[in-house]
Amino acid sequence: MSANCPSCGAALRPGVKNCTQCGAQVGGQPAPRAPRRGFSIWWVIIPTLLYAYLSRDLVRIAILAAIGVGLVLAQRRPEVPASIRPYLPLLQLLMVFIFLGGNPIVVVLVAAAVVAVAWQSKPLVRALEPWWQIQQRIPSILRRVIGFLLALVIGYYFGRRAGGNEWTYTFISMVCSTVVVLLLTFKPPAALRRPA
Numbered sequence: 041m042s043a044n045c046p047s048c049g050a051a052l053r054p055g056v057k058n059c060t061q062c063g064a065q066v067g068g069q070p071a072p073r074a075p076r077r078g079f080s081i082w083w084v085i086i087p088t089l090l091y092a093y094l095s096r097d098l099v100r101i102a103i104l105a106a107i108g109v110g111l112v113l114a115q116r117r118p119e120v121p122a123s124i125r126p127y128l129p130l131l132q133l134l135m136v137f138i139f140l141g142g143n144p145i146v147v148v149l150v151a152a153a154v155v156a157v158a159w160q161s162k163p164l165v166r167a168l169e170p171w172w173q174i175q176q177r178i179p180s181i182l183r184r185v186i187g188f189l190l191a192l193v194i195g196y197y198f199g200r201r202a203g204g205n206e207w208t209y210t211f212i213s214m215v216c217s218t219v220v221v222l223l224l225t226f227k228p229p230a231a232l233r234r235p236a
Contacts (some may be wrong), residue, residue: 078126217218
């Protein structure tokens, strides 16, 4: 007598631990987790195509495409740590930025700052309590308008000083504008804030 899956009703073979149709647990072991896929190949293809459109330099396009193929192949290699593999396609964005003339040191510094903020987010939110007190006194619509205007001013400021480093200054401008807008519009949960 064959058993049926309690989830989907599919017929089960004897000794099977998980349903072959829906993956539900039917034996003593939990269903195996699907491996994390991570960022898709489109994170390699689209930046490469954008670079090809912007530069039209066949040698550099070929080099960038080869780097992209290398990143995709590295994602499948067992020697590459599993914790890093899903994020490898993001390196193509960094390569495109560098090929366009961007400064990689700026990207590394910003990435390090993002990691530090994520790592110390709770103490940072508590340290900004005086700002959160001021922020909640400003009407929401006014904060959004101020954030938009400040982003324009920051973009104009860095745009005027680019002088041949447009990609680096654009990146710095975007980072600064994002920080300003977040400080004006983000409201941290009460559990993260220190009591007033």
